[in-house]
Amino acid sequence: MTIELSPIDRAKFVAARRAADFVEDGMRVGLGTGSTAAWLVRCLGEMVRDHGLRIKGVPTSARTAELARDMGINVISLDEARWLDLTIDGADEFDDELNLIKGGGGALLQEKIVATASDQMIVIADAAKEVEHLGAFPLPCEVIPFGWRTTQALIEETLVAMDVMGRASSLRMNGDKPYITDEGNYIVDLHLNRIGNARQLAMVLNQMPGVVENGLFIDICDVVVIGHSDGRVELRDINEGTATEEKIDFAETDNLFSDLGD
Numbered sequence: 674m675t676i677e678l679s680p681i682d683r684a685k686f687v688a689a690r691r692a693a694d695f696v697e698d699g700m701r702v703g704l705g706t707g708s709t710a711a712w713l714v715r716c717l718g719e720m721v722r723d724h725g726l727r728i729k730g731v732p733t734s735a736r737t738a739e740l741a742r743d744m745g746i747n748v749i750s751l752d753e754a755r756w757l758d759l760t761i762d763g764a765d766e767f768d769d770e771l772n773l774i775k776g777g778g779g780a781l782l783q784e785k786i787v788a789t790a791s792d793q794m795i796v797i798a799d800a801a802k803e804v805e806h807l808g809a810f811p812l813p814c815e816v817i818p819f820g821w822r823t824t825q826a827l828i829e830e831t832l833v834a835m836d837v838m839g840r841a842s843s844l845r846m847n848g849d850k851p852y853i854t855d856e857g858n859y860i861v862d863l864h865l866n867r868i869g870n871a872r873q874l875a876m877v878l879n880q881m882p883g884v885v886e887n888g889l890f891i892d893i894c895d896v897v898v899i900g901h902s903d904g905r906v907e908l909r910d911i912n913e914g915t916a917t918e919e920k921i922d923f924a925e926t927d928n929l930f931s932d933l934g935d
């Protein structure tokens with residue numbers, strides 16, 4: 674039986690399926706968070722189950738840990754792994770230098786720690802995530818709950834002083850309560866519209882007391898795999914300076930859909 678996927682899920686799936694080919698036997702792999710990364714975890718689970726792939730997976734959230742265990746992946750902590758061969762994760766935006774906004778799913782802190790502790794980071798995304806300038810997607814900023822209003826005000830004042838466009842920010846909510854990250858923190862989303870100097874902003878934000886981490890991933894991503902709903906995948910490697918295109922045959926991946934629906 675084949676589960677009918679929406680065009681966006683087909684795009685996410687083919688990106689994940691192609692990126693899974695980068696995973697080799699014996700690797701320690703960082704497992705991202707979000708709907709695209711969930712496809713990756715399912716693909717790796719199938720490779721473990723049906724093709725005997727032996728990997729150790731380091732999840733970037735409780736959600737991903739649960740899914741990875743359900744898929745039969747050997748899950749270990751980052752402290753056990755210490756260093757990773759590869760991390761594969763989704764993104765909310767990427768630009769032509771493969772700088773990213775991440776954290777739409779609230780897992781930016783663990784995601785950045787895990788990606789930074791990896792020899793290589795591969796981002797998997799549908800084509801809508803590609804932007805000329807980062808910032809249309811609200812930039813997540815993880816802050817500790819203590820004095821969060823003061824931290825938010827400090828962030829806003831700093832953005833005004835830096836003449837960053839937008840300037841509004843909002844506390845991320847889960848119903849009528851603040852959204853709580855896996856680390857017990859809050860997220861303040863910065864509505865910037867367009868980020869002029871992402872490198873500078875990332876550094877400035879992280880210097881503020883109360884800010885734990887921000888969702889700008891600068892010089893961390895090595896490769897982006899962009900999926901399209903017709904099965905095409907584009908691979909861009911920032912280090913090699915290459916851009917190639919391939920096509921995934923959905924017929925060969927039918928077994929993945931048979932028992933792995935959401």
Ligand SMILES: O=C(CO)[C@H](O)[C@H](O)COP(=O)(O)O
Binds near residue numbers: 762775780784
């Ligand atoms: O950064 C993330 C979670 O913190 C996700 O990778 C990002 O939000 C993309 O999610 P999706 O694949 O569901 O579009």
